[in-house]
Amino acid sequence: MSAVSGTNFDEMLDADGSVRPAYAEFRDWFDGQDKAWLQRQDAEAERFFRRIGITFNVYGDDAAEERLIPFDMIPRIITAREWRKLTRGIEQRVRALNAFLQDLYHRQEIIRSGRLPIEALRNNEAFLTQMIGFTPPGGVYTHIVGIDLVRTGPDDFMVLEDNARTPSGVSYMLENRETMMAMFPELFTRIPVRPVSDYPRRLARSLRACAPPAFRGDKGSRPVVAVLTPGIFNSAYFEHAFLADQMGAELVEGNDLRVVDGRVCMRTTTGYKAIDVIYRRVDDDFLDPLSFNPASQLGIAGIFDVYRAGGITIANAPGTGIADDKAIYSYMPEIVEFYTGEKPILQNVPTWRCSEADSLGYVLDNLADLVVKEVHGSGGYGMLIGPTSSKKEIAEFEAKLRAKPANYIAQPTLSLSTVPIFQKEGLAPRHVDLRPFVLVSPDGIDITPGGLTRVALKKGSLVVNSSQGGGTKDSWVLDE
Amino acid sequence: MLGRAANGVFWMSRYLERAENTARLIDVGFHLALTRGSRQSQDEEWKSVLTTTGLLDDYCAKHADFAGHQVFNYLLRDRDNPGSVLSMVENARTNARVVRTSLTNAVWETTNEGWMHLRDLLARPVRETNLGEVLTQIRRTGTLVRGAIEGTMLRNEVFNFSRIGTFIERADNTARILDVKYYVLLPSAAWVGSSLDNVQWDTLLRSVAGNRAYSWLNAGSMDPRGIARFLILDGQFPRSLIFSYEKIRSNMAGLAKQYGHEVPAHELLRDAGARLHQLTIEEIFEGGLHEFLQDFIGKTIEIGNAIAADYRFNA
The missing domain is CATH 3.30.1490.270 (Dna Ligase; domain 1)
Structure with a gap:
């Protein structure tokens, strides 16, 4: 932010301009590279992304069709010690979020205790009355969570936002790493960076661990997982296809699905086949025209009844949006304390x-x-x-x-921290945030080391959203 | 495999095949127009290209004459024309995007790159001086995608649906090319096999990239029956009707094997294929080449529709 530029925390350089330990090895490597070669690699990265089709669509922008999210090749680096503390805080917060959802849709103890005013729920569209009294398979509400963190000092990470509905961006986390490893393989032999590439496998395992009661696992069969996408015109279609592909799951659209004999089934070339777990990338409102928005063309009529009868697992559960509502957000410190009995490790803004x-x-x-x-x-x-x-x-x-x-x-x-980006003129500091991805299953909470770093490419800008001119960086967590 | 995904790979392959065949038709039309003196006979050539692609009426609704550059730009890059090469390559790529999880990276990337490249090439009007280059690139895109499919895809249902799409489209296109030339050149059935213009028959062979192969097989001599036999009944020529049907048959057999049962489309295909195998070129001419081709085109459409229905392409 221009108003206070100069006072923010630079993650690479300390106040007197020397390189912080996290970046020492990287900077050493970087300074030894031919600048013209680096510029060529930078241009090459864009061609690479276009060819493999990592694009997103911008809503309300007809001419743009498919755009690239700009990728910056300077990694964002987090030390093992910083990450340890972050994971403890994230785990605590995600645990609280799930307990909170369970409570809101059942006894509402937190409201009875006076810690959360009932007004926070009243007239709040994110609170789904259809979910009252129902416990999702395995007791999991938020199978996938993205916690947006910002940093303001050496030890000061704060939660800017919880994404408990359908957090996106994980494909960029994975492709950014792939790209970096393809462009600069020697960096990864020099610096011990914790891998992220097994995220899709962990996601598949985590989703399968939440199979519904209707899944019986005859003859050692595994739960059938499908990714539900609104289709190719959705801004995150690339990610939906990418995750389905990497998990070995089917990528389905609403019109592929139908309720048959109390199960949600997909239309295959040989007939209708039951799905056990659906990783839906459509909003609650578009899930089931019978239970929610009757005008929805995207959903599956009757899926909600199947869900309540134990015929399918929906990830994330309908109604989780209430937990990432910004009005609820302001109560998160109370919520964390109420359900965990501990002081929050990660602060709210x-x-x-x-x-x-x-x-x-x-x-x-x-x-x-x-x-x-x-x-x-x-x-x-x-x-x-x-x-x-x-x-x-x-x-x-x-x-x-x-x-x-x-x-x-x-x-x-906030005086958001900065990390340098690569420019023809040299390195230039830009504001960043971080979205780690968290998987929740009855087996536990699994946090992929790193996440997606979003960076505001415009000088002084604080807005990191890709729809508003933001870019992304590879995010490294250093191994011990 | 999802029915929608089968539909996607099927149509992706069909659009690419059709785009390639359209490029070849333009190539031939252009060469012929160059060798024809009068404006009127040039117009006739372009008209026959439009008829073959089924776009004559749409074209006439938009344009008053048949100036060459106007026709080939309409066929190559008119966004309002769903049968333009640009629209079809875009459709192929959109279908590839829809079924991306069923494709290998190599197939997706070749399709995507081909589209990006052609979109740039076709961003501005094509001139006669760069027409050749544009047509080469269109054919190359089809070739590269087919090569990527051949070289990287598992031989499973996805592969089968893709190949079935390619060869349904190819059988249809070859039959239409033959039929239009038959129509335009031989208005009276009595002329068949008697008075033929060598240049026109050579054109026909070029339209399906068969001129070299035919000359090689027949030591340079040309006769209309020989040509018709070559395009319809020669099992060695990869654009003949019988070759296309044989490929559809083997890929349908692949599906039956994987799924453990046949569908009604298998029966339809068996009947149509058997008929093709039994016929001689003499019998075809006796019954009327045009009638035969019309019947063949109808059958092929019927088989395509049956496959779509039997394998639940649509909800």
């Missing part, structure tokens, strides 16, 4: 709920210094970043905020 009069007053007085987000928004749309906005933009936003204060939360503009 301080958050003002504009629904509360005192907070709203403060936010209105300090709009120019704050980041204001829509409670139900995502993808970096519909938010205000005070310090980089014009007076006119702030005034316009203020009007929206006054009209519907409960729709917004506000946070201080």
Whole structure:
């Protein structure tokens, strides 16, 4: 952020310009390379991505069709010690999220205890009344979680957002690593980086461990897993196809599926075949036109009844969106403590709920210094970043905020850490965040070392979303 | 395998085959137009190319004359024309994207790269000076994808559906090419086998890339019956009707073996194939070449539809 640039934490260099230990070996290698060769490799990376078709579609942008998410070849490096602490914090948080969901859809102890106001659930579309009283197979609600972290200092990682519905980006984590290993193999012989490539196998195992009661495993058969995609026009289609392929699962669309004899079945060339676990990459609303949005063309009529009868596992469970709602987010410290009995290891970003009069007053007085987000928004749309906005933009936003204060939360503009990106002119610091991917099954919580680092490519920008000009980096966790 | 995925690989292969055949037709049309003196006979050539591709009516709705560059640009790159090479390569690539998990990386990447390359080549109007290069690239895309399929795909149902798509399309295209030339050149059935223009028959062979092979087999001499026999009944020529049907048959047999049973389409195919094997070229001419081809094209469509229905291509 331009307002405080210079004071943020640079992950590669310390205040006097010397290289931090995490990056020492990399920087040593980098400085020894021919700069012209590096530039050629940089250009080569883009061609590579285009050829294999790693693209995404931008909503509301007809002309662009398929775009590349820019890839930056300077890795983001996390030490073993930093990662150990992060994993403890992430595990604690994900455990709490699942316990919270179980509670919300059953006894609602957290509301009875007064730690969470009932208003947080009322009129909240993410809370699915259809899920009340139902426990998903294995008791797992969030099979796949992405926890968005930001860093503000050497030991200061904070959770910016929990993604408990259908977190995306894991294919970029995997392809970024593939690309780096193809471009700079010698780096990986010099520096011990923990591998990520077995994520799809772990995902498949984790999903199979959540088979529904209807799966009996006759003759040692394994649960049938399918990935449900809205289709090729979805912005994350590449990822859906990629994951299905890597897991050896079928990639299905709504019109491939039908309920037959109490099971959800896919139309194969030889007839309908039952699916045990469906990794759906469509929103709750589009899952079942009978139970949810009747206009949905994407879903499967009757899947929800099959689900409640134990005929299929849906991952993530419907209704998990309530846990990553931004209004709920502000209660996460209380939620973690309520369900784990421990202090949260990972901090929240301080958050003002504009629904509360005192907070709203403060936010209105300090709009120019704050980041204001829509409670139900995502993808970096519909938010205000005070310090980089014009007076006119702030005034316009203020009007929206006054009209519907409960729709917004506000946070201080964080001094996000930077990692350098590669440019013709040399290395240049840019703001980053980190999305580690977490798998949950009855066997436990599994966190892939690293995750997806998103980077704001524009100088001074704090918005890392790919839909808003962000790029990605390979993220390394160093081995012990 | 999902029915939708089978549909995807089937159509991906069909579109690529059709794009390649369209390129070949343009090539021949262009060469003929160059060798024809009068504007009127040039127009006739382009008209017959449009008729073969089934696009004459659509073209006429949009354009008033048959200027060569206008016709080949319409056939190559008109986005409103679903039968243009650009539209078809895009369709092939879209289908490949839909079924990406069924394809090897090599097949997907060749298809994707071919599309990227042709999209760039066809971004601006094609001129007579670069037409040759464009046509070569189109044929090469088809060749590369087929090579990637041949060299990297498991010999399973996905492979079978892809090959069935290729050869259904090829059988159809060869039959149409033959039929249009028959029509245009021989309006009266009495002329068949009597008064023929060598250049026209050579053109026909070139349209299916068979001129060299035919000359080699027949030591350079050409006669209409020989040509018809070659294109219809020669089991060695990879674009003949009988060769295409033999490939459809063997791939359908592959499906029956994997799935453990046959479907109604097998029966249809067996009947049509048996008829083709029993016929001589004399009998075909006796019954009427045009009638035979019309019947063949109809049968091929019927078989394609039966395969789509029997293997649940659509919901």
